[in-house]
Amino acid sequence: MIPPFSFARIPHILFGAGKLIELYDFIPKFGNNVLFVIGGSSLKQSGNWNKITSNLENKSINFSLVSISGEPSPTVIDEIVAKFRNKNLKLIVGIGGGSVTDAGKAISAMLTKDDSIKNYLEGIGTKIHDGKKIHYIAIPTTSGTGSEATKNAVISEIGPDGFKKSLRHDNLIPNMAIIDPELMISCPPSVSAACGMDAFTQLLEAYVSSKASPITDALAYSGMKFMSENILLACSTGASDVNARGAMAYGSLLSGIVLANAGLGIIHGLASPIGGFFKIPHGVVCGTLLAEATKVNIEILQKQGLEGKLGLKKHAQIGALLTGEHHVEANKILDYCYTLIEVLENWTENLKIDRLGKYGIEEKDIDKIVESAGLKNNPVKLNKESIKNILLKRL
Numbered sequence: 101m102i103p104p105f106s107f108a109r110i111p112h113i114l115f116g117a118g119k120l121i122e123l124y125d126f127i128p129k130f131g132n133n134v135l136f137v138i139g140g141s142s143l144k145q146s147g148n149w150n151k152i153t154s155n156l157e158n159k160s161i162n163f164s165l166v167s168i169s170g171e172p173s174p175t176v177i178d179e180i181v182a183k184f185r186n187k188n189l190k191l192i193v194g195i196g197g198g199s200v201t202d203a204g205k206a207i208s209a210m211l212t213k214d215d216s217i218k219n220y221l222e223g224i225g226t227k228i229h230d231g232k233k234i235h236y237i238a239i240p241t242t243s244g245t246g247s248e249a250t251k252n253a254v255i256s257e258i259g260p261d262g263f264k265k266s267l268r269h270d271n272l273i274p275n276m277a278i279i280d281p282e283l284m285i286s287c288p289p290s291v292s293a294a295c296g297m298d299a300f301t302q303l304l305e306a307y308v309s310s311k312a313s314p315i316t317d318a319l320a321y322s323g324m325k326f327m328s329e330n331i332l333l334a335c336s337t338g339a340s341d342v343n344a345r346g347a348m349a350y351g352s353l354l355s356g357i358v359l360a361n362a363g364l365g366i367i368h369g370l371a372s373p374i375g376g377f378f379k380i381p382h383g384v385v386c387g388t389l390l391a392e393a394t395k396v397n398i399e400i401l402q403k404q405g406l407e408g409k410l411g412l413k414k415h416a417q418i419g420a421l422l423t424g425e426h427h428v429e430a431n432k433i434l435d436y437c438y439t440l441i442e443v444l445e446n447w448t449e450n451l452k453i454d455r456l457g458k459y460g461i462e463e464k465d466i467d468k469i470v471e472s473a474g475l476k477n478n479p480v481k482l483n484k485e486s487i488k489n490i491l492l493k494r495l
Contacts, residue, residue: 105313108270108360110249111238111277115353117342120152120239120280123193124159130235130275131190133162137204139196140169143241146286152195164189168196171256171264171375171382172203174218181210181217193237195283197295198245198254198382201238205253208236209272221255221265231271238274241283243334243348244295244383246302246356248277262376273360279353281345293335293451296348297387300327302355304394306362308414309477316362321421323354328422328443335451363477366487367393373472380459387453391444392493398437400480409433411479415440457495466491 114122127134136152143149156163164187166180180203189211194204210217212232219225238248247253251273252266287295306312307320330338330347338344370393371385398415401408416428419436422443428436447453461469470487 102314105315106361107313107315108251109273110357111274113249113277113279113353115279115350117280117282117346119278120283121155123237123239123278124155124161126237126276127159127161127191127193130237133187133189134164134191134193135184135187135189135207136163136165137192137194137196137200137207138165138167139200139241140167142286143195148283148286168200168203170379171199171254171258172206173257174216174221174255177203177206177210177217177255180207185211185214189234191235191237193239195239195241197240197242197291198247201240201245201247202253202255204236204238205247205272205274206255206267208234209253209267209269217255217267220267221263222268224263224265229267229269229272231269233272236274237276237278239278239280239283240349240352242287242291242295243284243345243352244298246299246352246354246359248274248279249353249356250360256375258376258379260377264372264375277353279349281342281349284345284349285340285342287339289335289339290452291383292339292348293453294381294383294387295352296327296331296335296383297390297447297451297453298383299348299352299355300324300331301367301386301390302359302364303327303351304390304418305365305367305478306355306358307418308397308411308479309362309365310479311477312362316358319354320358320362321417323351323358324418325421327351331447332450365393365476365478366397366473366482366490369474369476369478370469370487370491372474373469374456374461376472377465377469378459378461380456380461384454384459385456387448387451388455388494389490391441391448392490394444395441396482396486396490397478397480398441400482400486402434404480408480412437414479419443455494456491461495463492463495466495
């Protein structure tokens with residue numbers, strides 16, 4: 101029997117190499133006064149921004165530009181919104197990584213408010229956003245967060261009392277997402293690796309989530325299939341292979357869709373406080389914790405006997421997938437679980453994913469992180485000691 105489930109809407113999706121060219125036909129449908137939100141330098145250095153501006157000028161599209169360096173903070177969003185609130189903008193277009201996509205999402209939402217975004221952040225402010233926004237098109241240039249398909253914008257304030265919290269509403273899902281793998285070819289190997297591990301983490305956490313449904317399982321499985329076959333290639337000799345980049349982009353897109361519908365687990369429950377307290381890329385946090393957290397989840401599922409059998413089987417299904425097999429025999433469930441752990445450990449090593457200690461995190465910081473962590477929809481309940489051990493193994 102198929103259990104009951106709900107499924108959030110997704111953006112109008114344009115996917116494929118060369119699809120960016122269709123942006124210029126869609127812009128007039130929203131309005132001819134556009135704010136572009138891009139990253140600090142990568143889009144310009146790749147030469148893509150020159151091509152975009154040339155097309156905008158040829159189409160006589162009126163546009164402005166802001167650049168986002170690093171993860172967006174409340175101050176950055178407030179300053180941009182104050183500058184453009186009375187400019188009668190009709191459309192926001194975010195072109196960049198997850199931080200840029202989130203920044204564009206936040207700007208589109210806050211242009212309708214004469215207020216600070218901090219007042220609307222979950223767990224920080226006391227106000228609830230009503231979903232009114234300026235139309236938004238998200239165009240990712242990395243394959244990581246899947247933010248082009250989610251309803252939340254992650255905003256960070258980094259420091260000892262820092263936070264990483266979301267502005268969230270169903271209406272904040274982008275009106276359109278254009279996923280063009282050609283935009284990802286210039287992404288450096290280290291960034292591609294961290295982003296790829298983040299996307300795979302989201303797919304796996306959603307697949308084994310306590311809120312998973314048949315539809316999220318199907319999407320997550322499909323995303324993991326394409327990513328597992330291409331992640332090492334896309335981060336090395338195949339960096340300019342548009343097919344490998346397309347597979348990674350597809351997996352990332354699906355990771356955003358499934359996380360919005362099935363939720364995530366302990367890895368993202370830890371990524372939130374770590375990213376608030378320390379200046380560390382989100383993808384690095386997820387990538388470095390992925391194998392160890394998966395190992396701990398599997399060990400606890402083993403101890404649960406019959407109760408943990410379904411959870412073990414789902415982990416085993418992905419272990420089998422990573423070896424090119426699609427059927428798991430009952431007597432091989434644990435074998436495939438261990439295969440999953442082994443492959444994730446190998447990826448972590450081969451992709452040179454940094455340990456937490458490289459970013460100034462020390463053993464004395466662990467208890468503070470654990471106290472602020474959330475289990476989200478992890479497949480098993482973890483005590484503080486188990487969570488602490490995950491972090492200690494990756495210091």
